[in-house]
Amino acid sequence: MMLPLAAFTVAFGLAFGVAASHEGVTHWEAMLMSVLVFAAPSQFAALELWQTPLPMLALAATTLTIHTRHVLMSASLYPWLKALPLRQQFAVIFMLTDSNWAMALGEYHRGERNIGILLGGGIALWAAWIAGTGLGLAFGGGINQPERFGLDVIMLCFLLVIVIGGNPKALMILPWLAAAINALLAYWWLPPYLHVMVGALTGGMVAILLPKRWYKTGTS
């Protein structure tokens, strides 16, 4: 079950490496990101914001917004991890990603109590992500005109896929539409990078303003 996921992760890492070398991120920067941040959505988002001078505040705010989701995810794993000493909890939780979280929670509900699944799976994905990044950097740098081969759309497609794949609910169309419109308006008329925050907050607000019974009927 872990093996296909690891193979996917190598491929995504490769996509990240290629996109990074095209966006002007140096090899060591991209590699350090993959090693330390280990989160595809925020790394791809950072590529888009990687301009001169670096917009630190926008980078931090974007990362924070993307990662608030991880707060919920790690909280849901707490019942499983609380048996461990605190130091080991901290080590295991570093491995938390969108994909192995979903898998780990599934295993937990099926009665699995072996933390090794979470830790081993996490380490495998981490290694796969780093290896993929290295491959992508090695091959991506050799291409002179990435636009001609369509390589500049990797980041865009990846972010699109994460949005659609992570939230397959038709219900999210309204919040997303509102987020897209407001982000575009902010992109045109507000100072640079604010559109990211405006869109994120719009989406969140619209989601809680929708009638609660829509969520109960389970539209999907």
Added chain:
Amino acid sequence: MSSITVWQSLLAIMLMAAISYGSRVLGLLIMARLPLSPNVQLFINAMSSSVLIAIITPIIVHGDGGTRLAAIMAGMVAIIFRSPLASIAIGIVCAAGWRWWFMS
């Protein structure tokens, strides 16, 4: 290649790493013991996908035809087949095809 200094990018990467690790630890330490209202959960879930929407919308709107076609096709493949790699591959092929057809 660019005039971003080593220290700046190191700082930026460290910042990202601290935030991404911090949010994972925070959930474990605090949120697991604090009951979150459904509204807060809903807000956080919607916000963390909307931030990605906010990033890609201007790219699509201001992109060339190849970029737009890639986005539409990749989105459709993602919805219908639920295969992330297939939709990225379709996106690349569409963008490359569009540019080969219209710009060479």
